[in-house]
Amino acid sequence: MDLFLFYLRKLFTIIKKEVFVLPSRIVVVLFFILLLLLPVFTKDLYLLRIFTLTSIFAILAASWDLLSGFTGQMNFGHALFFGVGAYSAALLNKYAGIPPWGTIPLGALGAVLSGLIIGIPCLRLRGTYLALTTLAFPIILMGIVFALPDLTGGELGISGIARLAGSRVTDYYITVVVMLGLCTIMWKITDSNTGIIFHAIREDELAVRASGINTTRYKLLAFCLSGFFAGISGGLYAHFMRIAGPSTLEVSMSFQVVIWAIFGGIVTIYGPVGAVFILFPLLEFLRFWQELRMLMFAVVVLLILLYMPDGLFRWLRDKIEKECPRCKIRNVAMRHTCRVCTAQLD
């Protein structure tokens, strides 16, 4: 009992000293809690469905940020990983009878493999050339899918695969917990030593090589990690929608990911996730305005990009927090002195 109290007190201290000092951290904690408690407040199946899909796409957007934002390997064909994850999960489920908890990781491994396959020829390319080359890969795969209608169902896709779980609420919990877990892992990766090298490769690859780092290995690692996370989201999507169709490989899907990530702010992980949670429901709720739906969507995105070129969440964060000029620790914007080194803020 004492031990329990000890850990409880420790937890409170951590929350008080680490979380409540910065509004952005409070927002993240609130976001976690709200997402986990949503089914308690509403049993509306439509709403739960939207947020399940949102969570799935949040993983996808964050994984794009890991590859293209952090490592700087512009990938305009991110739908490839999503599609490979979805199709492999669907095929494994339909023809091998493996349940979803097995097919989703295996599908993700398939996406890692595809990451290696496109990563190796793309190693020498960078910038625009890389972006254009990667754009082609999902289209190639779509051609293969159409060429093998007996196996892949052609344009109709593979339907009738197993459900993720019995009920909508369970589906929701599985995807949300997986999303929160994976995004935390991605954030941890970007915060680690590997993350520093990813950042450095984006800034100047030649200088990283001259520092004695095997950049080929790290770039392939970035492709594989990104492919793994995107593959998981593809598998979740296939099992949630119970269909893996060519729409998962479409060019519009690739660009959607890019739009989400840039809207929220690249090189952040939290940016793309937050952006999906704004843009995806927005697109759904604009359905009552069928004709103007895409137009409104475009207007919102354009306005954000015009006035907040670093992304919405970067902009918001800079409004409510400022960096101490001396110790580089972030403080609430209202403070006049730094909370750690007591230097004057601005």
Added chain:
Amino acid sequence: MTQSFLEIKGLTKNFGGLRAVNNIGFSMERNQVLGLIGPNGAGKTTLLRLITGILKPDAGNVRFMGKEIVGRKTWDIVNMGIACTFQNMRPFRRLPIIANVMVSCLSPRAMKRGEWVKRLEAKAMDALEFAGISDMAREKASTLSQGDLKRLEVARAVATEPELLLLDEPFGGLSPAETDLMAISIRRLHKGGRFGRLHSEGPAMIIVEHKLQWLMKIVDRIIVLNFGTIIADGTPDEIIKNPRVIEAYLGQGDA
């Protein structure tokens, strides 16, 4: 037979029709500091880039401590113990300065050599301390001045604890006072020893530089390049008196 430390034979590199480095061959010893001078476009930087594997030579070979290094990847060469700096500084601009150095500390060579240093930051800080910019460790590299960027380049190279250090214009853009400091640092580095938790092997060096006044003080041998070939090789005193060098730098006298 004793192996020489660095041995270059018949090294040639063409850029289209231009022969930037033409059949260069020399060898140097472990304890030497070599100055590499010559007019602009003489092929000095190209020579350094050929040694580090950033450029691939068209012909010739380079042996470092008895091993052929032509054809190896740049990171392999760096991990064998050759570190280089860039003439036009290439920092990771959006990363803090300490992270710039930590990338070098993460190279396999540095990780292997500093096992007893548990914290990467500590080692990176010592490299910055050596270069004299440790007080700005948390600033973004884009905020640094030219002189400090040069120091950052040196810190990055030193962090891999090299045996051979290739410095491309370490004094470029520095004021006379800063140049003095840098020259002292370089000489101290060559002596070897410990800088905090960082161990210096007392690397041999090849220094490309235009500021001869300072260069003469720290090197014990100078090689002069012109149009991609070696036109003189000797101690600083010999080089100053060499008529071919004077001609290359000042042009031929008419009178």
